[in-house]
Amino acid sequence: MAAPSIVITGSGAVCAAGAQPDDILSMVLAGQSAIAPITQWDHSQWPTHVAGEIADFDPRAMVADRKLHKLVRRTDLVGLYAAGRAIERSGIVAQRDALPPGKAAVYSDRSGVIVGSGGGNFENQYDFFPLLTQARGELPAFGRELTDVVNPMWLLRTLPNNVLGHIGIKYGLKGTNACITSHSVGGLLAVIEAFEALRSGEADRVVAVGHETPIEPQMILYYYRLGLIAADTLRPFDAARDGSQFGEGAGALVLETEASAQSRGARVLGTVLGSGNATEGHGLLAIRDDGDGPARAMAQALDDAGIGPADVGMIVAHGNGTRTSDASEVAAIRTVFGGNPPPVTGFKWAFGHLIAAAGIVETVVSLAALKSRVVPGIATLRELDPEFAGLPVALGPQTPRSDIALVLCRGFAGTNAALLVRAP
Amino acid sequence: MIRNPASTPRRRVAVTGIGLVTPVGNDVATTWEALLEGRSGADTISLFDASGFSTRIAAEVKKFANVLVVDRRLLKFTNRSHRFALEAAEQAMRDAGIRPTPDDAHRWGCAVGAGMMTADFDDLHETHAYAAAAGELDVDLLLSDRPANDPLVFCRGQSAAGLALLTRRFGIHGYATSVHTACASGGQALGTALKAIRRGRVDRVLAGGFDSMISPVGIGGFCLLSALSPDNDTPQRASRPFDATRNGFLLGEGAGFVVLEEWESARARGARIYAELAGDGNSLSSYRITDSPPDGDGPIQAMRQALADAGAAAADIDYINAHGTSTGMNDRSESAAIRAVFGTETDRIAVSSTKSTMGHLIAAAGAVEGVVCALAIDRGAIPVNANLVERDPECNLNLVADVSRRGRLRMTLSNSFGFGGSNSCIVMRRPEAVDGRSGAGS
Numbered sequence: 001m002a003a004p005s006i007v008i009t010g011s012g013a014v015c016a017a018g019a020q021p022d023d024i025l026s027m028v029l030a031g032q033s034a035i036a037p038i039t040q041w042d043h044s045q046w047p048t049h050v051a052g053e054i055a056d057f058d059p060r061a062m063v064a065d066r067k068l069h070k071l072v073r074r075t076d077l078v079g080l081y082a083a084g085r086a087i088e089r090s091g092i093v094a095q096r097d098a099l100p101p102g103k104a105a106v107y108s109d110r111s112g113v114i115v116g117s118g119g120g121n122f123e124n125q126y127d128f129f130p131l132l133t134q135a136r137g138e139l140p141a142f143g144r145e146l147t148d149v150v151n152p153m154w155l156l157r158t159l160p161n162n163v164l165g166h167i168g169i170k171y172g173l174k175g176t177n178a179c180i181t182s183h184s185v186g187g188l189l190a191v192i193e194a195f196e197a198l199r200s201g202e203a204d205r206v207v208a209v210g211h212e213t214p215i216e217p218q219m220i221l222y223y224y225r226l227g228l229i230a231a232d233t234l235r236p237f238d239a240a241r242d243g244s245q246f247g248e249g250a251g252a253l254v255l256e257t258e259a260s261a262q263s264r265g266a267r268v269l270g271t272v273l274g275s276g277n278a279t280e281g282h283g284l285l286a287i288r289d290d291g292d293g294p295a296r297a298m299a300q301a302l303d304d305a306g307i308g309p310a311d312v313g314m315i316v317a318h319g320n321g322t323r324t325s326d327a328s329e330v331a332a333i334r335t336v337f338g339g340n341p342p343p344v345t346g347f348k349w350a351f352g353h354l355i356a357a358a359g360i361v362e363t364v365v366s367l368a369a370l371k372s373r374v375v376p377g378i379a380t381l382r383e384l385d386p387e388f389a390g391l392p393v394a395l396g397p398q399t400p401r402s403d404i405a406l407v408l409c410r411g412f413a414g415t416n417a418a419l420l421v422r423a424p
Numbered sequence: 425m426i427r428n429p430a431s432t433p434r435r436r437v438a439v440t441g442i443g444l445v446t447p448v449g450n451d452v453a454t455t456w457e458a459l460l461e462g463r464s465g466a467d468t469i470s471l472f473d474a475s476g477f478s479t480r481i482a483a484e485v486k487k488f489a490n491v492l493v494v495d496r497r498l499l500k501f502t503n504r505s506h507r508f509a510l511e512a513a514e515q516a517m518r519d520a521g522i523r524p525t526p527d528d529a530h531r532w533g534c535a536v537g538a539g540m541m542t543a544d545f546d547d548l549h550e551t552h553a554y555a556a557a558a559g560e561l562d563v564d565l566l567l568s569d570r571p572a573n574d575p576l577v578f579c580r581g582q583s584a585a586g587l588a589l590l591t592r593r594f595g596i597h598g599y600a601t602s603v604h605t606a607c608a609s610g611g612q613a614l615g616t617a618l619k620a621i622r623r624g625r626v627d628r629v630l631a632g633g634f635d636s637m638i639s640p641v642g643i644g645g646f647c648l649l650s651a652l653s654p655d656n657d658t659p660q661r662a663s664r665p666f667d668a669t670r671n672g673f674l675l676g677e678g679a680g681f682v683v684l685e686e687w688e689s690a691r692a693r694g695a696r697i698y699a700e701l702a703g704d705g706n707s708l709s710s711y712r713i714t715d716s717p718p719d720g721d722g723p724i725q726a727m728r729q730a731l732a733d734a735g736a737a738a739a740d741i742d743y744i745n746a747h748g749t750s751t752g753m754n755d756r757s758e759s760a761a762i763r764a765v766f767g768t769e770t771d772r773i774a775v776s777s778t779k780s781t782m783g784h785l786i787a788a789a790g791a792v793e794g795v796v797c798a799l800a801i802d803r804g805a806i807p808v809n810a811n812l813v814e815r816d817p818e819c820n821l822n823l824v825a826d827v828s829r830r831g832r833l834r835m836t837l838s839n840s841f842g843f844g845g846s847n848s849c850i851v852m853r854r855p856e857a858v859d860g861r862s863g864a865g866s
Contacts, residue, residue, distance in 0.1 A: 046563070117604070164844055200623065412584040413585075
């Protein structure tokens with residue numbers, strides 16, 4: 001029995017650069033960064049001011065069902081939006097709904113949902129501030145007056161797995177599922193787990209989602225104090241790079257076995273070829289200088305796909321713009337690709353670091369770029385770090401060496417994930 | 425060119441180490457004894473002044489002092505649930521008698537079910553007093569607020585914090601993931617680990633779950649949903665799964681960990697094997713976020729998948745560790761699901777919910793109860809479903825009331841169902857049934 005080929009039949013994304021994959025790619029290709037002054041709070045007295053917010057955020061544009069708005073938070077709304085676009089474009093629910101009831105039930109049971117979620121924000125707990133004030137900080141009063149002051153749905157609105165549960169309910173998907181809360185790699189890990197579940201026959205189709213809205217005062221303040229936030233511009237691989245910037249958003253992909261996609265003549269956006277994961281294990285924030293983790297993740301993905309470094313057409317780097325992450329990532333690229341890597345790019349300069357959504361949104365944009373046979377440039381690059389001499393990054397567009405993209409993603413706890421996708 | 429996992433014989437997975445920190449014991453032996461005796465870990469909450477809450481009881485971990493953790497520098501990066509995790513994981517690693525080395529660290533994985541990301545209540549309280557005294561956050565005051573500028577508060581609050589602590593503590597460099605599907609998290613972590621070994625990504629995995637929600641916000645969140653038993657005067661009777669008078673769950677806390685190894689390599693090193701982690705079933709109810717489908721739809725598919733995945737039939741299962749939360753809705757839905765899957769075998773199969781003694785450990789529950797299912801095979805005993813006095817006729821199961829049972833168990837099954845609709849079911853098999861050899865190490 002041959003392992004099934006795994007294809008992508010639907011994609012969706014929303015972030016500061018747009019609410020459609022092609023729109024996001026157009027912004028990136030135009031060299032326009034969507035990172036702008038934060039509008040969610042008055043930061044005039046703050047030391048840091050910008051992020052990639054979704055402009056004029058309208059909950060109803062994200063999720064039409066207003067009843068649902070009371071049960072979820074902003075991060076869930078963007079996740080549900082991206083998932084909805086991907087599901088609708090793939091046509092899986094329409095196909096299921098045309099089946100007789102018995103077959104439709106099997107179809108639903110063979111349809112999975114795997115989500116990478118941020119796991120929560122600090123401000124979720126601020127909902128208890130009015131109660132703490134009313135109780136004058138005393139716990140007995142806090143307990144007595146709890147139900148008078150706090151929304152009874154507080155816990156449900158705060159569940160990290162809300163997108164998973166609500167996608168299931170809305171679209172009637174009932175198969176294999178997971179909610180991964182491993183910081184930045186969560187979204188890409190959702191794609192990888194979906195790919196693995198399909199290869200091993202646990203499902204016929206899986207919706208993979210990554211979502212996060214990390215732009216809240218307390219979160220940004222911690223990253224700022226840790227020296228991880230750029231003063232004004234995110235400049236990956238630049239000699240003067242000084243940190244990252246937050247963005248908010250979500251991405252989604254529908255993955256299927258080729259047989260499932262062919263059963264309705266679905267339009268194929270790409271093929272998943274292989275994946276890799278590796279952990280450095282030195283703590284929450286520490287990363288190795290030698291790029292050990294990302295190198296192993298990339299090498300594993302190539303091995304898994306049965307291809308060599310020369311077959312890769314472009315590398316979509318994590319490129320978060322911090323001194324150490326970018327340097328170790330370049331070390332890893334050199335380890336795996338030697339002196340001849342394909343064109344390298346990254347997208348965080350354009351819409352910020354989407355944390356749990358980063359890897360999957362970047363995969364969505366990579367598929368759009370592969371379709372256009374272009375490696376978008378890094379428009380904020382002014383002077384390549386001399387330590388990275390020979391790294392094929394550019395201010396403007398480059399031409400991919402083949403129809404295969406390697407997407408690299410890194411997160412807290414020294415986690416690394418790599419995915420190989422091929423354009424149709 | 426994709427490598428074909430289906431073309432090679434499927435790798436089997438052995439449970440070779442176990443560790444527990446629970447409300448009824450800070451190690452495996454003490455916990456197991458309490459589960460057989462049905463000794464409750466519930467009492468009036470001592471961790472904070474809960475006197476004003478509608479529920480003032482919980483099952484707390486008691487006299488806990490991280491006796492095994494050698495690397496005390498890590499402790500400042502931990503919250504209460506992380507300390508439970510480090511302790512239970514240390515127990516499991518010592519029990520397995522094996523650790524990652526620099527040569528094989530990349531072939532070790534770590535899969536955990538972690539609780540919801542939060543800042544500790546004391547930190548929230550302090551931020552409120554300083555930067556939100558009027559009830560709303562003053563963002564400018566946040567700039568000089570102590571907790572909001574303390575990187576340790578940040579680190580402890582991260583959803584990947586537990587994963588970071590465990591992979592660092594044990595030097596695990598392979599596949600690592602942290603999952604959260606509410607009360608199904610721990611079971612899903614074990615299932616994820618099983619699949620990672622089968623797929624050949626890793627050969628050994630430290631897998632488990634950890635949680636602690638016994639705080640004003642945690643208890644408050646559940647009180648707001650009226651999910652907890654309000655039996656404040658009789659805490660030890662509060663959790664009574666499948667009893668007609670049950671009225672909500674009892675919140676517990678703790679951690680459960682296992683060391684999982686590829687079967688042949690575990691045998692080759694003469695490891696003691698508790699059980700084979702033989703099957704995983706994973707479904708989504710897609711019904712309502714908190715409600716269980718009355719007909720058991722969702723849990724039914726998870727149990728069927730787990731059986732099929734283990735190559736087992738209903739007749740092979742001797743014990744079910746039920747999700748059994750002690751809420752009317754779950755217990756009836758689960759009973760209907762068990763009967764739908766097991767048919768006439770239902771009358772034969774022993775069922776108990778250890779939440780009757782430990783309470784509900786939320787993200788840790790599935791992992792702790794997975795350990796219970798491995799232990800039941802290894803020790804030849806079935807824990808009691810405590811507090812079952814008046815049976816709910818709609819929960820027509822062969823419940824282990826009053827006293828534990830003894831016997832040679834072939835296969836056991838653990839159910840975990842979460843808010844959000846995720847259902848996780850795992851199946852354990854007796855070592856002799858795999859290769860004719862006992863689980864004793866050499």
